[in-house]
Amino acid sequence: MSSDDKGKISRRDFFRGAAMGALGGTALAMGLYSYSPWRKAHLPKIERKMADIGVCKNIKVTNISETSWFSNADLMGDIKGAGGLLVNQYSYNWPPFGDGTGLGKGSYDKGIAKIKHLLPHDLDEAWAITEKLSMHPENAGGFACLIELEDMQGRQHKYLLDSGWSFKWMDECFQREGIDQMLRDREIEALFISHEHFDHFWGIPVTYKYDPTITTYVPDGFYPEGIKFLKDSGHKGQVVTVKPGLNPVVPGFASFVFAIPIICRVYGEQSLYFNVKDLGLVSVTGCCHQSIIQFAETAYQEIQYEKDQLYGVYGGLHISPFEDWDPKYDDLVLSLGKYGFQKIGCNHCTGILCAKKFVEAGYPVVKGTARHRSKETVYLGNGDQIGFGIEV
Amino acid sequence: MERFGAGYLEERKLVPRWPQPIPAIVALVLTLAIFYASWWIFQDPRGWMRMYTPYVGYMYTRWWLIMLIWMVYIFNYWPFKRSWLQKSHPLLKGAVLTLISVAILYVLIKGFFETLLGNFGLAYFNPDQLMRLPGITEFFAIEYAALACLMFAAIASWLSPAWVVACEEVPWQGMKQPGKGISILVMTFFLSTLVYFMTMHSHMGILYYPWQYFTSIAPPYWERFADTVSGNFHVSWIMCCTVTVWMVETIWERFPFKLIKTGWRRRIVAFFGIIAIAFALHFFLYFAQELTWGGAIRGTRRDAAPDWRWLHVGEMAVFWLVPALFLNFYCNNWPKRFSLPVNVLVRTVITIAAAALLYIFYYATSHVFLGTQKGFSHPQQFPMIPTIWLINIWLAHHWFMDNWPAWKMVPKTADEMAEEQALEQAQIDEIRWSPSLGWGVGAGVACGILIYFVAVGVLPWVYDTITIIR
Incomplete structure (x- = not known):
């Protein structure tokens, strides 16, 4: 009971x-x-920090190379053979770290030992050696661009974003665009490395060949191999490891580091903001793994810019780099319009398929000329230029 | 009459060889060692076969889980005889049954999905068919096909056990094997196919350029509600259904549904009740992410993207399943000393706390020992792979190997069976309506709502206080 x-x-x-x-x-x-x-x-209110990064008169971007590799099939075949998208990039046995042991069996130490004594001055010989020991050396290209900023006093500042992958290809591209001479003449003030990926970073000896003292900004999160490679490439200048967050460089220019994990065992990406007088904010990216929308949202939250306008974009937007697709990319295509970009100079890992979808959605994508092994005119190709506040 | 495996799990008694917690620790150490060795062999991006591409490894992991469920829950170990199950050494049993599960798995993937369905039904199940698409690489052809297969697996991993746990095998509960198993298999596979077409097919349809408007609904109907066109919205609630089914079956001992005396009513309430609880979990875990990381931003990537957050809901739910199964398999569903609802509440609280610790431990350390990348939202990284891989090992160990070596299997006597049933019935009978129970329920509901809002208030602070990834 x-x-x-x-x-x-x-x-x-x-x-x-x-x-x-x-x-x-x-x-x-x-x-x-x-x-x-x-x-x-219950959600936190977004409070804009409105950091003042200053303003510049205009910027011009020269696409040194956007073709990071030339055959998707070969690149993805190697990635598949090595074990997929989470495998450590230094073990792929790609150049310049090939050691002759085969796909997925390499390492930084074994690879660099073959060529270290030749860096950075005898790159032809170094590449000749690594070509024999690496998987698909002919497929290596690279991403790099030159940014020319005119400040409000009319002075020119030049910066490199990334240094590509293949020594051979990047040296050709540097010579084609006159970057070699600019580096020799110390006209280029700094090299910004967007992230540690092979196609943006492994060609760094080409920059150091012409200016081994150049100040180099790398995002926080580099693995020990990447940090060693900076030294092993013969660099004698200052290396600045940029912590996550905003990093003002000169008036009108700041970099921003995102602490994010990336495929092929890479961590952290650095992208660039330029505040162009009377136009608005221009974003220049290597791969933008954080997504262009995250980059735009971060700008909105962190900094103040002209007319409160997100004006332009240049670079890889990392949407369909292997011409693959996922419905989440459609979310990006469908959402990008509301950010109001006026000039989209995308290429590289944006993917040709994505650029076509952007064009179909009516976005202002700047067309290219499809020269120097760039495949289509749907976006800016190798050797093409884009100006923000300046005609090119 | 020769008996097969029907009722084997209910009629076996697992006797620990040593006092607790030694058996639980031995089981944990042993299974973790097997987990790590097999992870290195099959999945690890630094290891031997490197199936963590990720979708190939993910697909096999999820379908292997279903193979284990089919063999034990649906086919009741058929065609193995009871005498073999009782007398064989656990190592031999484990090896034979595991190899069979892997063989069926291989035939299902290669034979049914890739060859039959991929060649005569839906091309995207077969990588060779996908290779005919202009511009596609072999890698992504394989990944897309694996994605389709694993999405099907997510649904089957909910419906296959649900038909046993919630629907109590009706109307085939009295049928002999293999008739019963085949009937339930056909039924759950049919339902899985229906759910697949209504939840995942549109995801696959917009994977191709241009969108496949005439073969799938594009954009998908859930776009506005879920804030994404990705099928991860469905992966989320379906994974929550899978987790809830196993919560009901293990640490909840089919509570509260077993309080309903009328059979048909109990089964219907259990089936849809599991879905309702799963949706509560689905919405809450999404909200928890908004509270800690801020509102989602459509079109972005990583931890701010709605599609990733829905996926992460499923991942978080599986983090809860891991301690729940451990408590049930290796800790004898501790505690048992209180009334059924109090036992269930205590186990729920313990497993939620353990899941939170596991979550923190996983993200703080997994990149060191699993060969994965550090960070929450790597686009090619799925914590469901290692967690389900571990669960698979536990299922094989518990179902096929009788928790060997820390436990010994002895068949229960008829008296023990009767005593157990009487005890269970007594537990149910003691929960009957009374004013005290009513006051308790009222106070409990108020406390539950209060707990919810306290959790909502505290979560952002907790997240800010703990640095998970350095």
């Missing part, structure tokens, strides 16, 4: 009921409230 029968509360029954009620009540609240419009009251 329970104590209820005597008009008293049964402790055991009460606790049984309380346990059932607690589970049910929690589940009920979870189900009814968690995705309701009322939940938005």
